[in-house]
Amino acid sequence: MFWIGKDVEVFSAQKEFIDTAIVPLTVIDGSPIGMKQSASAAEFLMSLTAFVEQQFKGRVMIMPPFSYTNSMVKKDYIQAIDEELKLAGFKYIFYMTSDHSWTSAAPELSVLWLPSIPLGDMDQSVKQSVLSDQIRQVVPMLSSKWSEL
Amino acid sequence: MSNNRVTRRQFLNYTLTGVGGFMAAGMLMPMVRFAVDPVLQKKEGGDFVLTKQKVSELTKTPVKVDFTFEQVDAWYKSDVTSTAWVYKEGDKVIALSPVCKHLGCTVNWEGDPAHKNQFFCPCHGGRYEKNGENIKGTPPLGPLDEFEVKEKDGLLMIGKTRPNTLV
Numbered sequence: 449m450f451w452i453g454k455d456v457e458v459f460s461a462q463k464e465f466i467d468t469a470i471v472p473l474t475v476i477d478g479s480p481i482g483m484k485q486s487a488s489a490a491e492f493l494m495s496l497t498a499f500v501e502q503q504f505k506g507r508v509m510i511m512p513p514f515s516y517t518n519s520m521v522k523k524d525y526i527q528a529i530d531e532e533l534k535l536a537g538f539k540y541i542f543y544m545t546s547d548h549s550w551t552s553a554a555p556e557l558s559v560l561w562l563p564s565i566p567l568g569d570m571d572q573s574v575k576q577s578v579l580s581d582q583i584r585q586v587v588p589m590l591s592s593k594w595s596e597l
Numbered sequence: 598m599s600n601n602r603v604t605r606r607q608f609l610n611y612t613l614t615g616v617g618g619f620m621a622a623g624m625l626m627p628m629v630r631f632a633v634d635p636v637l638q639k640k641e642g643g644d645f646v647l648t649k650q651k652v653s654e655l656t657k658t659p660v661k662v663d664f665t666f667e668q669v670d671a672w673y674k675s676d677v678t679s680t681a682w683v684y685k686e687g688d689k690v691i692a693l694s695p696v697c698k699h700l701g702c703t704v705n706w707e708g709d710p711a712h713k714n715q716f717f718c719p720c721h722g723g724r725y726e727k728n729g730e731n732i733k734g735t736p737p738l739g740p741l742d743e744f745e746v747k748e749k750d751g752l753l754m755i756g757k758t759r760p761n762t763l764v
């Protein structure tokens with residue numbers, strides 16, 4: 449599911465099945481050297497989360513990405529988002545990012561860190577196989593949390 | 598002479614109807630196009646997507662066949678790759694949609710080692726027989742959809758989904 453009106457309606461009716469929220473975390477870097485890298489990391493993450501949605505539509509809700517700059521105290525925002533999503537009724541909340549700083553910034557949250565791969569120039573079928581490979585890394589992380597009680 | 602003269606009133610009438618008609622056409626044309634477009638597209642044979650799968654290589658065992666088309670998904674527009682589970686039943690090619698009839702996850706052939714010869718949904722353990730029939734007692738309430746299929750130069754083409762005709 450995506451965080452759009454129609455899907456949220458389904459979520460409200462099927463909370464026992466749609467129990468997982470995934471929040472993409474993307475850094476916005478406006479510096480001449482960081483800009484391209486931050487943009488292609490965001491592109492990668494958006495493609496990957498859309499693919500996760502396709503595979504796990506009936507169980508996960510992909511949230512709009514949380515974007516921040518390196519000067520922000522991003523951790524505080526995430527805690528607020530985490531609480532809000534718990535309130536909404538999600539049992540599992542995952543954060544997906546290509547920004548390595550999260551792994552140490554928020555150890556108590558389920559952060560799935562994946563190094564970004566520039567998809568920009570790839571042809572669709574290559575892109576697809578790259579994303580399938582990446583998803584193979586994500587699935588075990590999701591299912592290990594899902595099988596915990 | 599005076600018979601042919603266009604009065605001020607007539608002139609305004611003509612021009613205003615002209616402009617009004619133009620505006621109406623401006624509004625109606627896109628509507629008509631929206632309504633007619635799917636029909637037009639069909640004529641071009643564009644409803645079927647060519648895959649790389651050779652029909653001669655298909656067997657009784659379902660294999661995953663990818664095909665790509667453009668789709669707009671929420672705020673994200675992209676070329677989307679979809680899949681079908683394709684196998685042969687005698688000479689007939691059968692392509693099933695991988696979209697679980699419970700809440701829409703993607704099912705896998707023999708995705709659960711404990712259940713051979715079945716499709717498995719990783720989300721809530723939904724299961725289906727090879728022909729797409731949902732197994733009672735698992736969450737899905739209907740059979741997997743079927744794709745229309747065609748063959749072109751030995752390659753498989755995949756069309757629209759339709760309700761399962763095998764169950």
Ligand code: FES
Binds near residue numbers: 507699702720737
């Ligand atoms: S979405 Fe497949 S079993 Fe629930």
